[in-house]
Each structure stands twice: as structure tokens, then as C-alpha cells.
Amino acid sequence: xxxxxxxxxxxxxxxxxxxxxxxxxxRRVFGKCNNPRGHGHNYVLEVTVAGEPxxxxxxxxxxxxxxxxxxxxxxxxxxxxxLNYEVPExxxxxxxxxxxxxVIWDLxxxxxxxxxxxxxxxxxxxxxxxxxxx
Amino acid sequence: xxxxxGLGETNGRKISLTRxxxxxxxxxxxSSSLSEAxxERAYGKCNNPYGHGHNYFVEVTVTGPVDPASGMIANLGDLDPxxxxxxxEPFDQRYLNEEIPEFRENxxxxxxxxxxxxxxxxxxxxxxxxxxxxxxxxxxxxxxAGD
Numbered sequence: 632x633x634x635x636x637x638x639x640x641x642x643x644x645x646x647x648x649x650x651x652x653x654x655x656x657x658r659r660v661f662g663k664c665n666n667p668r669g670h671g672h673n674y675v676l677e678v679t680v681a682g683e684p685x686x687x688x689x690x691x692x693x694x695x696x697x698x699x700x701x702x703x704x705x706x707x708x709x710x711x712x713x714l715n716y717e718v719p720e721x722x723x724x725x726x727x728x729x730x731x732x733x734v735i736w737d738l739x740x741x742x743x744x745x746x747x748x749x750x751x752x753x754x755x756x757x758x759x760x761x762x763x764x765x
Numbered sequence: 766x767x768x769x770x771g772l773g774e775t776n777g778r779k780i781s782l783t784r785x786x787x788x789x790x791x792x793x794x795x796s797s798s799l800s801e802a803x804x805e806r807a808y809g810k811c812n813n814p815y816g817h818g819h820n821y822f823v824e825v826t827v828t829g830p831v832d833p834a835s836g837m838i839a840n841l842g843d844l845d846p847x848x849x850x851x852x853x854e855p856f857d858q859r860y861l862n863e864e865i866p867e868f869r870e871n872x873x874x875x876x877x878x879x880x881x882x883x884x885x886x887x888x889x890x891x892x893x894x895x896x897x898x899x900x901x902x903x904x905x906x907x908x909x910a911g912d
Contacts, residue, residue: 757785759841764779
């Protein structure tokens with residue numbers, strides 16, 4: 632088995648706020664991230680697909696195909712968007728790194744038909760990432 | 766709020782959160798159970814009695830259910846001060862061999878450093894420590910998951 636990884640970047644705004652908690656509790660739990668005007672990140676997404684390479688092409692999957700899936704499913708949905716308001720899959724969820732990574736996994740899982748989705752790693756900064764694994 | 770992965774494993778996926786920290790420290794690789802010549806052979810330049818240092822990166826990975834109220838496995842407001850107190854403050858700008866009690870006997874190799882940092886962080890009360898990765902230089906790293 633081999634694992635092949637493709638990286639893509641997108642930039643988006645968000646803030647953390649749970650409407651079922653008081654204003655004070657929101658500030659305590661989320662700190663600066665609770666600023667209602669929002670803030671943003673350059674997210675770096677690494678998507679890993681696992682499987683056996685095709686003996687004829689030597690490829691597990693066509694990376695161009697994976698690039699197109701990431702563009703359509705993730706970049707077009709999230710790039711230069713406000714994650715609290717503009718991504719229906721995140722509606723009702725706090726757009727943390729964990730929740731965004733999980734949404735990305737769920738969006739990509741049915742689209743990866745050659746090999747299988749093995750890992751989704753989403754960097755919010757060089758010092759923080761969430762990872763979903765099979 | 767609707768939860769995403771309340772059980773930690775949902776839709777065939779497991780989720781973790783990794784935070785990177787850094788500290789700078791000096792050390793010397795020298796084993797009291799080896800002769801001078803054996804130390805020289807085992808550790809080479811790293812055996813220099815005056816010691817040397819590195820800018821270490823520490824990657825801390827925690828796992829567990831994503832709290833639906835916060836959307837988080839662990840709040841960095843809890844994890845950061847814990848790691849600072851347990852590892853970064855005692856290790857940063859220190860001579861590991863003499864200033865960290867565990868390395869008075871154990872050689873502070875990247876492997877032993879990784880295991881010691883894992884031991885210190887395993888008691889984090891808010892999530893399960895999955896693994897610790899230490900990067901000593903951009904060419905060397907070590908991972909330990911408690912097994």
C-alpha cells in the first residue's frame with residue numbers, strides 16, 4: 632500500500648460563539664476567538680489517499696483528479712468565505728479546526744473512489760492542526 | 766449546538782488535535798556506564814564535555830471526543846498553560862543534563878527527551894495524550910505514543 636498526499640490552501644474568516652452560553656461564558660471559553668467581528672487564517676489542507684498503484688499507470692489515482700475534487704469541494708466552498716455564515720455544512724457548529732477538518736473529511740470521503748481517504752490534516756497555523764484519520 | 770463527532774470516532778474517522786511548541790536547551794550525550802572511549806565512539810561530537818544546544822520543536826497530539834459546546838477536543842486555554850508549566854518553562858534555556866532531574870542518570874537523547882516529555886504531559890486532565898513528537902533539528906525527529 633502507498634499513501635499519496637496533495638496540499639491545498641484556502642483563506643477564511645471565523646469566530647467562536649455558542650449562542651446557548653452567556654456572553655461571559657463565551658468570552659471565558661473562547662477568549663480572543665470570541666470577537667464577533669471575526670478574524671481569519673490561511674488554512675493549509677493536506678489530504679492523503681491510500682491504496683495500491685495501478686500496475687499499468689503506476690498511479691494510485693490521477694493527482695489532477697484529486698486536485699479538481701479539492702478545488703470543487705473545499706476551495707470553492709471555503710476560500711474567502713466567512714465560515715460561520717457561508718458554509719452550510721458548518722451551520723450550528725463552532726468552526727474550530729477540529730470541526731472544519733471533520734466536515735472536510737465527510738465532504739471528501741464519498742468523492743474519493745480510487746484508493747481510500749486515509750488522512751485529512753488541516754493546519755490553522757504552523758503551530759496548530761487537526762487531523763482526521765481512517 | 767449540533768455535535769460533530771461526539772464519540773471521537775464518527776463516519777469511520779478518528780480525530781486529533783496537534784499543537785506545536787518550542788524551547789531551546791543545551792545537552793551533552795554521555796553515559797556514565799560507558800568508558801571514555803566508548804562514549805566517544807557512541808556519541809561522537811555530541812559527547813563534547815562542554816555541551817551544545819538545539820532549538821527544539823515539540824508537537825503534542827491529543828485526542829478524544831469533540832465537545833459539541835466548544836467544538837474542541839481540548840481548549841488551547843487549558844493545553845497551552847499546562848504544556849508551558851510542565852515542559853517549556855522547566856526546559857527552556859536550560860542545561861538538560863543538570864537542570865532536569867530525570868536526565869542526571871538518563872542520557873538526554875531525542876528519544877529519552879521525547880519519552881520524558883510524554884510522561885510529563887500524559888497527566889493532562891482534559892483530553893487523552895496520543896503522541897509527542899520532538900524535532901531536534903530539521904533533519905532529526907522522534908515520536909513516542911506511550912507504547
